[in-house]
Amino acid sequence: MSSIFTSSVGKKLMMSLAGLFLIVFLLVHLGINLLLILYNSPETYNRAAHFMQTNILIKIIEIVLFGGFFLHMIYGVIVQIENWLSRPKGYRVANYSQTSFFSRFMIHTAAIIFVFLVIHLLDFYFKAKFGEPKLVTYSDGKEMVDFGSMIIAKFHLPGFVIGYILAILFLGFHLLHGFQSAFQTLGLNHKTYTPVVKALGIIYTLVVVSGFTAIPLVIYFD
Amino acid sequence: MDFTLKIWRQKDAASRGRFVTYHLEGISPDCSFLEMLDILNDQLVQKGEDPVAFDHDCREGICGACSLYINGRPHGPDDAITTCQLHMRRFRDGDTIVVEPWRAKAFPVIKDLIVDRSAFDKIIQAGGYISVNTGGVPDANTIPIQKEHADIAMDAAACIGCGACVAACKNASAMLFVSAKVSHLSMLPQGKIEAARRVKAMLEEMDRLGFGNCSNTGACEAECPKQISLSHIARLNREYFKAILG
Numbered sequence: 001m002s003s004i005f006t007s008s009v010g011k012k013l014m015m016s017l018a019g020l021f022l023i024v025f026l027l028v029h030l031g032i033n034l035l036l037i038l039y040n041s042p043e044t045y046n047r048a049a050h051f052m053q054t055n056i057l058i059k060i061i062e063i064v065l066f067g068g069f070f071l072h073m074i075y076g077v078i079v080q081i082e083n084w085l086s087r088p089k090g091y092r093v094a095n096y097s098q099t100s101f102f103s104r105f106m107i108h109t110a111a112i113i114f115v116f117l118v119i120h121l122l123d124f125y126f127k128a129k130f131g132e133p134k135l136v137t138y139s140d141g142k143e144m145v146d147f148g149s150m151i152i153a154k155f156h157l158p159g160f161v162i163g164y165i166l167a168i169l170f171l172g173f174h175l176l177h178g179f180q181s182a183f184q185t186l187g188l189n190h191k192t193y194t195p196v197v198k199a200l201g202i203i204y205t206l207v208v209v210s211g212f213t214a215i216p217l218v219i220y221f222d
Numbered sequence: 223m224d225f226t227l228k229i230w231r232q233k234d235a236a237s238r239g240r241f242v243t244y245h246l247e248g249i250s251p252d253c254s255f256l257e258m259l260d261i262l263n264d265q266l267v268q269k270g271e272d273p274v275a276f277d278h279d280c281r282e283g284i285c286g287a288c289s290l291y292i293n294g295r296p297h298g299p300d301d302a303i304t305t306c307q308l309h310m311r312r313f314r315d316g317d318t319i320v321v322e323p324w325r326a327k328a329f330p331v332i333k334d335l336i337v338d339r340s341a342f343d344k345i346i347q348a349g350g351y352i353s354v355n356t357g358g359v360p361d362a363n364t365i366p367i368q369k370e371h372a373d374i375a376m377d378a379a380a381c382i383g384c385g386a387c388v389a390a391c392k393n394a395s396a397m398l399f400v401s402a403k404v405s406h407l408s409m410l411p412q413g414k415i416e417a418a419r420r421v422k423a424m425l426e427e428m429d430r431l432g433f434g435n436c437s438n439t440g441a442c443e444a445e446c447p448k449q450i451s452l453s454h455i456a457r458l459n460r461e462y463f464k465a466i467l468g
Contacts, residue, residue, distance in 0.1 A: 007425055008395075008435040009462045079435045083393035086327050086434035092228075092241065093294035093320045095441065097390045103439040104392060181438040187463060189456030 008082075009185075011075050016182035018072035023179060023204070025065055030211045037218045042148020043138060050144040053128070073114065080107045102177040109174040116167035124150065155219040165213045172209035179204055223249045223310055226318040227262065229274055232331050235338075239331065241320075251311035255298060256281060256288060258310055275334040281306040283447065286382030289389070290335055291322040296386035296445045304384060304447045324385050326394035327432040341431045342383050342399060349423035350403040352412050371409045378406035380448040387442035387450075393434030398442035400428050401458035402450045408461055418465035425462060 004010040032052065035045040052058050102109070127133055128145045136146040154160050179201030183189070188197070224247045232239030246265075249258055256278050263273035279287035288305040292298035298308040313319060321335060329337040367375075381402035388396050404421050407413030413420075436455060443452045 003422070003426070004466050007462075008397075008429050008433075009425060009459055010466075012435060012437075013459075013463070079437070083395075083434040083437070086394040086432055087325050087392075088327055089325055091291060091294065091322055091325055093291075093322070095390060095392065096294050097441040098444040099392075099439040099441045103437060106437065177438075184438045184452065184456055185436075185459060187456045187460035189453040191453075194453075 008079075011079055012185045014071055015075045015079065016185040018068040018075070019178050019182045021064070021068045022072060023175070023182075025068070026208055027204075030208060033215050034211060036148060036151060037215055042146065042152060045148040045151075046136065046144055046146060047138075047142075049147045050142070053145070069117075073110075076107070076110055100177050100181075102173045103181065106174060106177060109170045112167065112170040113174060116163075116171075123154065152219055155216040158220070161216045161220050164216050168209055168212045171212075172205050175205040175208065176201065223251055223313070223315045225249060225258070225310075225313065225316070228318065228320045229335070230322045230331075231274070231334055232323075233333065235330055235332055239334075249310055251309070253310045254281070254306060255290070255292070255308040255310065256306050275332075275336050277336050278306060283307045284382060286384035289324050289337065289339075289385060291324060291389055293320055296324070296389040297384075297447055301444075302447055302449050304382075307447075324389040326385075326388050328394065328396070329385060329388060337385075339383070339385050341433070342385065342396070344431060345396065345400060345424050345427045346403065348427035349416070349420035350407070352407065352416060354412070356412070365411055367410060375406050375409035378402045378409070378450065378454055381406070381446075381450050382448060384447060386445045386447060388433065390441040390445035391434065391436075392439060392441065393437055395436045395442070396428050396431075396433040397436040397455050397458065398446060398450055398452075400424050401454035404458045404461055405454040408457070417461060418468065421458065421461040421465050425458075 004013065032045065032048045035048055036042060039045070124147065127150075128147065134146045134150060135143055136149070137143045155164075180194075180198045183194070183197045188194075224245070227244045227246060228241045229244060230239055231242045244262055246258065246262055249261065253261070256276070259274060259276055266273045277287045277289050279285040281288075283304045283306060286304070288297075290297065290305045292305070292308070297303060297305045299312055300308055323329075323331050323335045324337045324339075326337075328341040329339055332338050379402075381399060383399060385399070387398035388394050391398075404417075404424060407420065408417045438452070438455075440452060443450065
């Protein structure tokens, strides 16, 4: 049983399960972020963010989420190092076998996403948790962190918008391979359904990338 | 046809290797790649030089002995063939052809283009068999097997253990090879009994030998001379999860 955490297939199982969890999380995150451009004022977004910050169930899931990030990253790094070590001397002529293109750059796209994630957490999550964030009080007397205004201010900085969109594009490249790869690792390969999973992966990636890039663009050009 | 060959030469496992350039003239387009190397070796022997060492045996695409990483692809530029089935007409006159050995920690170079592929034998020894005496050839259909299962087992059994999957994989992973063997046996009633023990033992041995982890790039499937499908890797994973959790 312990080999499920240490064997090559076991490690990939952990990565795929954590990856799929993060894939679901991204959709939830996108749904909440879209409130920023669907409504004229940041109030709805702030209320949603406040709910996510205070609801006990969400708080528990938040721990699972950080665990998921951690598992995915740790196993990803271990697997990558092992893979590099498994071919100490490379080829003179690079392999040009027909492969899933983005699968070759998973560790590179992952590194970019990691840097983005750290900046992202420092900018918003940790600022709200440990810093002195801007507060706002609404008509019902509830006081909450004014995330909406913080984000809107950030999305008026051209450098921030460009960096954000670039990071989302690399996230998209990561997802293009990651989505379908998770299913294959779980042993879910089927003549009829695998092409469907691959198509779903592309649709999912398009939704996530277009959604997350639309938000800063709409705010910047508003 | 004339060719410039850049071939990896390495005296033995302990020596440092290097690429040596050779020029060959007047090669027939109908010459196979291995015959072209035979001609080169003949010339080298006549000059008193050490011939290029390379693996080969049946020369008809079924033994899996010939290897060679040619211009960035295991078994050269064609799909679904072994190196012995590759012909010089596939190249252009005057081409430079770079020939390298399989590269993987688990496949150390023995000499020139020959690598030690006994790691595959060790994986088979760990569990790629059934532990009963099967006797002589049984009559057809004495054990009824579903047609679809027989087909999958037969497709997997086509693996010749050449190692192109490892050579092509950016992680030098042996998952396609192991999955073909696991699939082949687990689909048949004789192999089902030991399926759980087999998959665990073979994977453990694969990891111990220093092969990389599968990242589902599909390079192995693209380069397999017998077109073994990635679906076998998914089956291997399922068999493993069943063995661990069941």
